Structures are given as structure tokens and as C-alpha cells.
Amino acid sequence: MKNILAFGDSLTWGFKAGEWTRHLFDVRWPNVLAKGLGGKAHVIEEGHNGRTSIYDDGTCLDNRKGSDALPMLLATHQPLDLVIIFLGTNDIKFAARCRAFDARMGMVRLVEITRSFGYLPAYKAPDVLIVAPPPLCETQDEFFSNLWNHAIPESKLFAHHYAIVAKEMGVHFFDAGQVAKADPTDGGHLDAANTAAIGTALVPVVKGILGI
Template sequence: MKTILAFGDSLTFGANPIPGGQRHPYEDRWPTVLERALDGQARVIAEGLGGRTTVRDDFWAAADRNGARLLPTLLESHSPLDLVIIMLGTNDLKPFHGRTAQEAANGVRRLVQIVRGHYQKPGDVTPGIILVAPPHLRDTDHPEMMLHFGDSAIAQSKLFAQWYKLRADEYGTGFFDASTVAEAHPADGVHLDAANSRKIGEGLVPIVKQVLGL
């Protein structure tokens, strides 16, 4: 059986877009849907944390949100891995993290380097990688969410696919644009309802099978 690490933020965690809403049930989170669709050929380890960035510190949080710092530990604890799926970058658009899709893509590039650099011991096999461009942000009546992200965040989120595809081509990884199948819920403009979370898992199935040779 193949082993896949799904490395992401609140969209991978299954955060509810309704303020105060409960986390989506396990069966509605996209890593679960992906695993189910692979029909016993792979298990998917979900490592999603709300607010996680690609490479930036966030000292407001109770947990370490710097993806680059945590990724080596997760690679070690879950190895051997056949595939790492990275869907991060939305939180990088916050003003105190950098604001642009290009910088988020540069952070994703660093995560690719970390994955490939981690497997250097004799006998190590480097896992495949799929970069996932996150769904776009959207307008919302939520009183704080878009203020939290800044005026340019929606426009920048629409550039994710362009920049992530460039990085995927540079490093020879797989690529999937989640905005082609899923959209943020208008309740907060960022997070997904259960149906859209499931769509990401379903949408990833063909490229995951291709990368893993299933």
C-alpha cells in the first residue's frame, strides 16, 4: 500500500466557513475523500493546521505555523512516503506574511527543496510531489476576514495557479489547480463547505494515480 502525506492549512484540516461552526466531519475532508477514491491502494495522512504558511513565522498562534520548520519532522515521523501533496499559500497572502502569490510560490519551492533534501540516507527513496494551487479567496460579508488578508488578497489568490505551475515545471513535480473544482464559501470568503472540500479530494484522484502509477 502506498503512503501519501497531505500537507496543508485549514483547508486540509477541514475548517468550517461558518463562524463558530464545527470542523467538517472526517468523511468530508478532502484527504479522506482522496483515500477512499484510491480504493485501498494508498493511505492518506492528513497534516492540516489552520493558519499554516509555507515558510513564515506567526507568533500570534499557539502552534508553530511555519511549514518549512515542521515539514522535516513530519517527513521523518511518517516515512517511508510515496507522495507528498502540498496545498499551502493562502495564509502567505496576509499583509504581515508577504501579500503576493509569487512569494507564496517561492515558499512552496522551498518546501519542495526540503522534501527532496530530506531523503539522503542510503536506501532512501524520495517521494513524488504534487503542488496544489489553493482555491481563490472571494468577497464576503464577514466583518474581519478580508481585513485580515488585505485589499489585494483576492486578486493575488487568482494568480496562485500561474505561479505554482511555474514552480511545478521548474522542479518536475505534479500540479493541480484546486480552483478548477472548488470555491470558497461566501460566509467567510476563505474556507470551504463540505461539498467543496470533497471536490478537491475527488479532483486529485487522476493525478495521484498517475504520479503513483496506480
């Protein structure tokens, strides 16, 4: 059986727009993906609300830097055949770094970490699939409109920048914005149908990468 690490933020955790709760297990995209792979792979859900790629978030008690969490997870869950990195939205929510290019640079670092980590001698570095988040959209929710309405134009550039990273670094790329749209309830998270749609769309992609 193949092992896949689904490494992401609230879109991977399954944050339910408007409710501040979690989507049910069977609609969260990592579990939809696992079901679609028909028992040929173990998909490890590793979503952390607010997770960034490499940037500090001093507004919270928990460490949300993906570059701090990733090495521990690579060690914990080895051997891994594939790491899916699905981050970026939280990189651009702060006005001081409201550029998809910043998320692109963070993604480069996460790919480097995945490739260069000191795996046990019997195990090789896993393949990497980077996923561009769906763009943000307008919302009337006061908190979330203040959080990321300013970042909507930049969020539309995730796919462009991540495709460049994938090509330059020789990793795989998927644009989640092609199959899912943000819920206008809060402008950034996904409803059940859209989070499930990502998992469904990833099934043939992952099968192709892993040859299963």
C-alpha cells in the same frame, strides 16, 4: 500500499466556514482521496490552521511555519511515495507580504526540503504534487474581510505561479480552483461539497502519479 502525506493548512484540516469547527471525516479532501484510491494508498491528514509555507506568524502561540513542520513529518511518516503540498493562502493574508509570488518562493523551499531530506537509506525521496488553493472571494464577515479581502487579487495568481514552480522543478501540479470555490461565508474556507470535490478530482491525478 502507497503512503501519501497531505500537507496543508485549514483547507486540509477541514475548517468549516462560519462555524469555526471541522468538517466531518468523510468529506475532508484527504479522506475523500483515500476512499477514491480504493485501499491502495494510506493518506495522512496533516492540516494545520493558519499554516504558512515558510513565513513566521507572530500573532499566535503555535508555530505555523510549514518549513519547520515538514522535516519532522517526513521523518515521522517515512516511507512516503507522495507528498501533496497545499498551502499559500496564509502566506498572503498579511499586507506586508500580500503577493502570490511570496507563496511561490515558499513553495520552492518546501519542494527542496522534501527532495533533500535525509531519508533512511532504504527509502527514496517521494514524488511531490503542489496544489494551488482556490482564490479568495468577497465576504461580509467582519473578521475575515479584514483578514484577507485585500489579498483577493493576488489569490487569483496562485495557479499561475505554482504551475511555473512545477515546471521548473519537475514536480506535479494541480489547480484546486478549477474544481472548488471559497465559501463567501468567510471568503476563504470551503463548504463540505467543495472540500470533497478536491479529493474527488485528485483521485485520477494521484493514480497517474503513483501508477495505481
